[in-house]
Amino acid sequence: MGRFHRHPDGTSHEHGSDHNPEDHNPENQDHEVGDHSGYTATSTSRIAVLEDIFSENDRVAEENRRDFTTHGVRTVNLMSSPGAGKTTLLTRTLAVLAGRTRIGVLEGDIATSIDADRLEGFGAAVALVNTSKGFGGECHLDAVMVRSGLQRLPLADLDLLIIENVGNLVCPAEFSVGEHAKAMVYAVTEGEEKPLKYPVMFRAVDAVVVNKIDLLPHLDFDLALFLRNLHDVNPRARVIQASARTGAGIDEWCAWLLGQATST
């Protein structure tokens, strides 16, 4: 069995304070921490690595970004929890933007082509990436998955690529896929407190589409409280109130997207 130990001072410690510096002294080859029974005193040496755990993902993300730049494509990574309305928003978006800009969608889903099928017929190039290897699948798109999907998109013929990530408020925020901007869709049915519970996602994005505002009269949702929570976590996010069902706010969202497509 692989063995694991955590520092005796609990789950959180600062280096150079209550941590015994000898533990990390490369000269100290006989570590006192953890259960080392079973190891004989062989010549062990500690080497410094200092390599980002995401380095391989980030390397491929950089390749993706280079390809986007080569072909003059701006990319937006669109994220949300399941059911917030990403795909409905995208059908509205494609209806507005088709003919005004050359737009493509890379559709990430754990399984099925249901969402990708909904996006057909708008004159946009659509490619599907399923993250499932049978039952269960990755909870996010990473740079390698996106790279595989890019081979099925005519990048040279696109101005704007929207990457619809897997519905999930946690993992997609951690993985750069080479995008130029990140946006998320948030439904008012999700409650006011989610920015505080999923701060990494809300902090990562440049824009938040607050969706399903047509439902506000039927909900106890406190929009002002949500906006305050969002601001506390990410003061710089652009907020767009919208309803993909009625079409409210769609023009503002499309204008933001076009701004991404033309920014350099």
Place this chain on the structure above:
Amino acid sequence: MHELSLCEAIAATVTKHAGERSASCVVVRIGHFRQVVPDALSFCWTMLTDGTDLEGCELEIEQVPAVIRCATCGTETTLDVPLMLCGSCEGDDVTLLSGEEFLVVSLDLSEV
């Protein structure tokens, strides 16, 4: 939620740097702003390394607190909750100084 993927990335880094040598311990540094559950990470590490060349290699997790500095009053605040607000003046013009680390820091290697 993707601790297994992270362990695969850690294992790949360990294998790359270890070469022919045997790794007895890998130290990773993870900021509080990363959504990693240490117990889940260690569980996945054991599961992933069991029966491989890395079996028995210990995973040591250093956690780094999230610290922000306020541009308005200069105060540095260690965050207990992920709110980007200065602990002194409650200003929101803050910069994250630490808490997003996600590194393989070092490896203990022995000659075989």
